[in-house]
Amino acid sequence: MHELPVNLSVNGREYTGTVEPRVTLADHLRENCGLTGTHLGCEHGACGACTVLLDGQAVRSCLVLAVQADGQEVTTVEGIASPDGELSPVQAAMRECHGLQCGFCTPGFVTSITALLRDNPNPSDAEIREGLSGNFCRCTGYQGIVNAVKRAGELMSGPTA
Template sequence: MGEALHEVSLTVNGVVRQARVPARRLLSDFLRHDLGLTGTHVGCEHGVCGCCTVLLDGAPVRSCLTFAVTVAGQEITTVEGLAGPDGEPSPVQRAFAECHALQCGFCTPGFLCTVTALLRDNPEPDELHIVEGISGNLCRCTGYQNIVKAVGRAAELAREGGEGTA
């Protein structure tokens, strides 16, 4: 007899999605393998690097440390859900591109989700708050200077456009 499967239904990027999964299916695997949303990256698989960060009811969480069954009924926003309904990049996405805040791009989805929540909670962060806010995400390529600049620029873009950061 195989492992018991559990029906998991949650809202992902504004759409109710569901799948039958084992109790120990990680949210990162649920998103990538069961739902086909491959924008969420898995790096260290220990919650250290932040590549797998998604928004759970608006709060950044490590999807590689979260069981899918524990978030049933909740709302998840992945990097695929950050753009506007018309596909227009969010201020955070625009700022990361404008400020060259990525190189290989592997860590970028986690940074984008983290920064989206950071700017929602603190729309005008100073450099110290930015550095502290992104400290849970690792990047092996950039040296962080352009990422810090991009967070500041995203805050400016959001204020200029009178829009939120998501």
């Protein structure tokens, strides 16, 4: 099959290569870029495990072709922490509030929460549940995740007077 060029900035690093037109962004990230933090669950866009930020927008990378992302900035869960490895406020809150168990869905939740809090730094419970409605978790019961979103918002807003 004919391959097409793809140039991506992923977590601040440039990745240049070629892919078959049918290769998804998720597969390209995992197989060609070596970034396996993006998980594949349903491969139909329903579970949210493969969520990444594409030019800042949370997208299901199993539904985006790699060639569609050409020239864009991708942030995976590997790019959420600081360059020195310090956890982001979202990651720290997920740990602190027990917002994860098996961890399979966690990368998708972390990227979705990061986008949610960027756009709405103090969401209500209903806004949190709506904002994360495209991410499924089979282990936690969601309350720890909702608590983690609230805690991350607090951490991001800084100390209160």
